[in-house]
Structure formats: structure tokens, C-alpha cells
Amino acid sequence: MPHPNAQPAEPVRTDLRNGLYLIVSAVSVGLALLIWWMASRNEWVNPLFLPSPPDVWSAFMTIATEGYKGTSLLAHIGASMQRIAVALILVLLTAVPLGILCGRIRLLRAIFDPFIEFYRPLPPLAYYSLLVLWFGIEDTSKIVLLYLGGFAPMFIAAVYSARRIPPDRIQGARSLGASRWRLYLYVILPSCLPDLLTGLRTAVGVTYATLVAAEMIAAVSGIGWMVLDASKYLRSDIIYAAIIIMGIIAILIDAGIRNLIQRVSPWAEH
Amino acid sequence: MTATSLSTTTRDEHGARQNEHASSCPGPDTGSAAGIQLTDISLSYRQGSQAVHVLDRIGLSLAPDEFVCLLGPSGCGKSTLLSIIAGYVQPSGGSVRIDGKHHTKPTPQVGVVFQHANLFPWLSVAGNVEFGLRMAGIGRKERRRIASFYIGLVGLEASAARLPHQLSGGMKQRAALARTLATEPRIVLMDEPFSALDALTRESMQLHVRRIWQQTRRCFFLITHDVDEALLLGRRIIVMHPNPGTIVQDIRNPLFQDTDAPSFSILRASKDFADLRQHLVSMIAGSGSNSR
Numbered sequence: 001m002p003h004p005n006a007q008p009a010e011p012v013r014t015d016l017r018n019g020l021y022l023i024v025s026a027v028s029v030g031l032a033l034l035i036w037w038m039a040s041r042n043e044w045v046n047p048l049f050l051p052s053p054p055d056v057w058s059a060f061m062t063i064a065t066e067g068y069k070g071t072s073l074l075a076h077i078g079a080s081m082q083r084i085a086v087a088l089i090l091v092l093l094t095a096v097p098l099g100i101l102c103g104r105i106r107l108l109r110a111i112f113d114p115f116i117e118f119y120r121p122l123p124p125l126a127y128y129s130l131l132v133l134w135f136g137i138e139d140t141s142k143i144v145l146l147y148l149g150g151f152a153p154m155f156i157a158a159v160y161s162a163r164r165i166p167p168d169r170i171q172g173a174r175s176l177g178a179s180r181w182r183l184y185l186y187v188i189l190p191s192c193l194p195d196l197l198t199g200l201r202t203a204v205g206v207t208y209a210t211l212v213a214a215e216m217i218a219a220v221s222g223i224g225w226m227v228l229d230a231s232k233y234l235r236s237d238i239i240y241a242a243i244i245i246m247g248i249i250a251i252l253i254d255a256g257i258r259n260l261i262q263r264v265s266p267w268a269e270h
Numbered sequence: 271m272t273a274t275s276l277s278t279t280t281r282d283e284h285g286a287r288q289n290e291h292a293s294s295c296p297g298p299d300t301g302s303a304a305g306i307q308l309t310d311i312s313l314s315y316r317q318g319s320q321a322v323h324v325l326d327r328i329g330l331s332l333a334p335d336e337f338v339c340l341l342g343p344s345g346c347g348k349s350t351l352l353s354i355i356a357g358y359v360q361p362s363g364g365s366v367r368i369d370g371k372h373h374t375k376p377t378p379q380v381g382v383v384f385q386h387a388n389l390f391p392w393l394s395v396a397g398n399v400e401f402g403l404r405m406a407g408i409g410r411k412e413r414r415r416i417a418s419f420y421i422g423l424v425g426l427e428a429s430a431a432r433l434p435h436q437l438s439g440g441m442k443q444r445a446a447l448a449r450t451l452a453t454e455p456r457i458v459l460m461d462e463p464f465s466a467l468d469a470l471t472r473e474s475m476q477l478h479v480r481r482i483w484q485q486t487r488r489c490f491f492l493i494t495h496d497v498d499e500a501l502l503l504g505r506r507i508i509v510m511h512p513n514p515g516t517i518v519q520d521i522r523n524p525l526f527q528d529t530d531a532p533s534f535s536i537l538r539a540s541k542d543f544a545d546l547r548q549h550l551v552s553m554i555a556g557s558g559s560n561s562r
Contacts, residue, residue: 171358172388174376176453177405186405190392267391267435 051237056244059237068226068238077249079221083139083214084207087146091203095151099158100184100192109159120152124210132217142214149210150203157199161192194265201257208250223249306332306457306489310364311354313347314514323514324350327364330508330517334456335487337526339494339504343554347515348493352459355491356382368456378402381455383463387442389434395421395445396430402453420448423482440471444478451482457489464499473534476502484528497550501525501543502534509553519553 033053039045040052047055063073071079102109119127128145135141165188173187212224219225223246230238311328314321324347332338342348353359355366357376366373373380389398399417408416421430424444434442443463450458463479464472480503483490494500500507505526509519525543537543 166388168384168386168388169390171356171376172382172384173390173401174358175356175378175380175382176402176449177378178401179405182405186401187390190390193392265392267433 048234048236051240055237056240059235060241060245063226063238063241069220069229071221073245076221076223076226077245080211080215080223081249083142083146083222084204084211087143087150087207088200088203090143090147091150091154091207092200095154095203096158096196099155100162100188102155103159103162104188116152116155119148120156124149125213128213128217137218141217142219145214146207146210150207153202153206154196154199157195157202158192161195161199162188164195165191194261197257197261197264201254201261204253204257205250208246208253304369305334305336306330306355307367307370308355308364309367311351311361311366312363313350313354313359313361315362325354325361326514326516328515328517329364330520332457332489332491334489337483337490337492337503337505338508339492339500339506339523340508340510341494341497341500341550341554342510342515343512344495346510346512348510349461351510351515352382352461352491352493355457356380356459378406378453379456381450381453381458383443383446383450383458383460385462386466387434387439387446389442389445389449391434394431394433395426395437395448398434398445399449399452401449406453416452417448420452421445423451423485424448424478438471439467440475443467443475447479447482451486451488455488457491460490460492462493462495465494465496472499477534479503495554497547497554498538500550501547502537507550509550 036050037053040047040050040055051059067073068076098112102112124145127148128141131141131144131148135144169187169191170183173183178187211222212227215222215224216228223242227239227242227246230236230242308328308330311325312323313325314323316322328351340348340351350359354361355373357366357374357380360374368379376382389395390401393401396414396417399420400413403413403416418427418430421427424447426441426444426448429437429441429445434445437445447458447463460479464475467475476499479490479492492499492503501523504523505528507519507521507523508517510516511518523546525537525540525546527537
């Protein structure tokens with residue numbers, strides 16, 4: 001799919017072409033749904049592996065109207081989103097300032113880099129049991145897990161963004177009277193913003209991917225927990241419905257951030 | 271008791287010595303006059319076992335309303351000299367004084383216009399021009415008033431609300447000039463500000479800068495490697511040679527006309543212009559053959 005925000009050289013023709021590609025994408029999705037429907041209808045595949053689209057739809061309608069295991073669908077989604085949101089807010093509050101400072105001050109970078117580089121490639125599940133040990137089995141350990149997952153990409157984006165600010169910009173700002181904290185607040189932070197939002201996109205992705213793992217242990221709510229719980233009862237229709245819901249939410253969040261990037265930094269190339 | 275009084279005495283002595291030093295330092299050539307004084311500016315660094323001398327005892331005295339063009343081949347240290355005056359680089363020897371006071375770090379007193387406009391991309395033209403005023407803690411209303419004056423001065427009234435990426439190269443550079451002027455610096459440093467522009471835009475920018483200088487009467491210090499530019503703009507022309515960077519010529523430009531509308535084309539066609547141009551070109555070229 002072409003980038004919807006690409007600067008068109010010839011507006012009319014590009015619009016036309018974008019529309020055409022959009023139609024191709026729609027047809028492609030429609031075709032996949034058709035194959036799915038035919039495969040389940042003609043029982044090419046065991047319905048346990050692949051329930052039919054109407055089955056999934058009715059499973060969706062059931063959980064949407066009656067909820068799942070005593071909790072409404074929106075509450076499940078809300079529980080998951082709340083965990084992600086709290087984790088991401090903590091990430092923004094810590095990784096951004098620390099990353100920017102590390103990007104500007106070589107000494108700080110030397111102090112923190114080894115730890116970040118060490119834990120960054122670790123799969124979050126590897127240390128999850130330790131987190132449960134430390135923070136208990138309730139929500140706190142889940143949020144810490146998501147936080148640690150999101151911290152590394154955000155931190156790295158912040159370091160990178162601070163390091164690539166043109167030196168002339170900093171010097172020019174100092175000549176205009178920006179010193180110390182004003183320099184950070186009025187020049188460095190806005191300079192980093194486009195890269196920070198790109199980092200946020202990555203962090204959201206990682207956090208989202210970790211969510212199901214986080215909700216695997218001792219949860220009674222959340223969209224990820226729903227998938228795992230349904231799998232215990234072989235309710236593949238609910239699994240499919242929940243996965244599709246998760247996918248759509250992810251697309252919406254990503255589109256929202258992309259939109260924000262465009263609005264905040266229309267001059268940057270993305 | 272004794273210890274305290276002793277330490278006080280030493281501190282007093284030290285202070286007295288510092289004052290003495292400060293009053294004796296300006297020397298006979300600088301005095302306490304208004305303007306910008308560079309005294310024995312040197313810069314060298316070690317590269318392996320060799321010492322590289324970038325600048326060698328540069329001395330300059332600039333009047334508060336001077337238009338100086340610093341001319342020299344690339345690598346003669348002219349940009350380094352600008353960085354030292356701006357306070358970005360500390361010299362290994364010598365001092366920069368503004369109205370008799372030491373200048374060691376960037377302040378709004380010394381404005382800088384860069385080769386590339388270097389505007390803040392997230393701020394509109396007005397926001398950029400207001401930036402220095404905001405840093406100085408000037409209120410919104412007053413900021414607006416001052417900014418709109420300087421935006422008018424560079425002829426960007428119609429584009430005040432635009433973001434830098436929506437401007438042409440010449441407009442960006444004019445916005446940068448307005449931003450620098452808005453904080454009312456004592457000296458405006460310009461590092462080849464028109465070299466990235468096309469020939470037509472460059473000429474109109476040169477006229478612009480000339481006119482703005484006449485209206486503001488601040489010290490403009492413009493670095494260029496373009497002899498024509500120096501002759502058209504400079505009231506004073508300084509030529510530097512490299513290895514190490516030294517001032518080899520410091521002349522008052524006889525062609526300089528302090529009129530409202532200097533005609534660059536008539537000036538260019540004159541014989542004096544051609545002669546002086548030839549002289550300066552050979553001076554610069556000479557530096558190249560001498561050094562290598």
C-alpha cells in the first residue's frame with residue numbers, strides 16, 4: 001500500500017493511483033475472507049483449527065453482548081489497555097529524559113549503555129517469573145513487564161534523536177540566549193519529538209506483543225487472557241474473534257500515532 | 271580567628287591582583303572604547319607529535335557600526351575565528367572583549383547567522399524571530415511587537431505564520447537574519463550566509479543585508495570567499511592567509527557608498543572595482559601558492 005501521506009508531485013494522478021491501490025488491498029482482503037469461508041464450509045480444514053467466518057462472527061457477537069466469563073468485552077479490552085497505558089506513561093516519563101540526557105552527555109551514556117544493551121535482547125518472558133517474585137502476582141508485575149519491554153526501544157530512540165540534533169542548531173540557540181534547562185525544553189525536546197514518536201510506535205508494538213504473555217499468569221481479565229482462557233476449552237471461534245479484535249486495535253493505535261507524527265512534525269520525512 | 275582573617279586577606283589580595291590584571295590588559299591598542307576587540311587570538315592543537323596552528327595572534331578592533339567582510343581561501347581559519355568570536359570555541363591564547371568585557375561563551379550580544387538558515391523547523395517564522403526574546407523573558411505582547419518589526423525589516427510580513435520548510439532558501443536566510451537581529455546584538459556574525467543560494471537570490475540578499483545594515487547600524491561581520499561580495503558589501507575588507515591563519519590585509523573599501531540605493535551593477539562595471547578585485551584575487555591566490 002502506498003503511503004497515504006506521501007507528498008504528491010502530481011496530485012491528481014497520485015490520488016487516482018492511491019485509490020487504485022486501496023481497491024487492490026480491499027480486494028485482496030476480501031479474497032482471503034472468501035477462501036477462509038470456502039475452506040470452512042467445504043470442511044477442507046478441521047473446524048477446530050479453522051471455524052467458519054459466521055461462527056467467529058457469532059462468537060464475537062456473544063462476547064460483545066454477554067461478555068466473557070462474567071466480564072464485558074469492553075472491560076476486558078479496557079483492562080489490557082490500562083496496563084499498556086500505565087506502562088507506556090512510565091516509559092515516556094523515564095526513558096525519554098534519561099535517553100535524551102544519555103544522548104547529550106557521553107559519561108551518562110557510558111554508565112547506562114551496558115545495562116540497556118544487556119537486557120534489551122532478552123525475551124521478556126525470561127525474567128517474568130522474577131518480576132512476579134518481586135512485584136507479586138497482581139497487576140504490578142504485569143505492568144513492570146510491559147514497562148521493561150517498552151523502555152528499551154524508547155530509550156534507544158531518545159538517545160539516537162538527541163545525538164543527531166545538528167550542532168549548529170544547539171549553538172544557534174545558545175547564541176539566542178537559551179541556556180541549560182531552556183535549551184533542553186525549547187530546543188532539544190522539540191528537535192527530538194519526531195524520532196521520539198517513531199520510538200513510541202516501536203515501544204507500543206513491543207508492549208502489545210508482550211501483553212498476552214503478561215496476562216498468562218494469574219490474570220482474570222484482559223484481551224490476552226481471554227485468548228489463553230478460550231484455548232483451554234478449545235473455543236477456537238473465540239480465539240479467532242479475540243485475535244481479530246487485537247489486530248484491529250493495534251492498527252488503530254498505530255494509525256493514531258502515525259497521524260500524530262504527521263501533525264507534530266510535518267517537515268520531517270516519514 | 272587567625273585562620274579566617276588570613277584567608278580573607280589572601281582573597282582580597284587575589285581580587286586586587288585580578289583587578290590590576292584586568293585594568294592593565296586592554297593595552298594601548300584596545301583601550302576601553304565601545305565595540306569588539308580581539309587581542310592576540312591564537313588557536314593551535316596537537317596532532318600526534320606535531321602542533322597545528324590554526325590561528326596566529328589575530329588582533330582586530332571593530333567599531334560598533336562597522337560592516338566588515340573577512341575574505342580568505344577555504345582553510346584559512348576564518349570560520350574558526352568566527353566560532354571564537356561567537357564563543358563556541360575557546361582560543362588557546364588571547365581574548366575577545368565586547369565593550370571592554372570578556373566574552374567567552376555564546377550570548378545574545380553576539381548574533382550568528384549560519385551558512386544554512388538553521389531555523390527551528392517546528393516554529394513559524396514569527397516563532398523563530400521571537401525565540402531569543404522569549405529566552406530573554408520578554409512578555410508576549412512586547413515579543414510580538416519587536417518580532418513584527420524585524421519581520422517587516424526583512425520583508426517577510428506575508429510569511430510570518432509559515433513554517434521554515436514552506437520557505438525558499440532566500441526567505442529562510444532572511445528569517446534567520448531577523449531572528450538574530452531581534453535580540454539586538456552588538457555584533458552580527460555571518461558565515462558565508464549566501465553561499466548556498468542561487469546567483470539571483472544571492473544578489474537580492476546582498477542588497478537586503480546592505481539596507482538592513484544601514485537601517486540598524488550594528489556591527490556586521492561577514493565571512494566570504496567571494497571577492498565581489500566583499501567589495502559590494504564591506505566598508506572594511508580584511509584578508510586572511512592560511513597556515514597559520516593570519517590577517518595580511520586590512521583595508522577601508524574605497525568603493526563603499528553609504529547611500530540608500532547603491533547600484534551594484536554600475537559599481538561592478540567601474541575600473542576601480544576591476545582593479546581592486548584583481549588585487550584582492552591575487553592576494554588570495556598568492557596565499558595558496560605560498561602555503562603549498
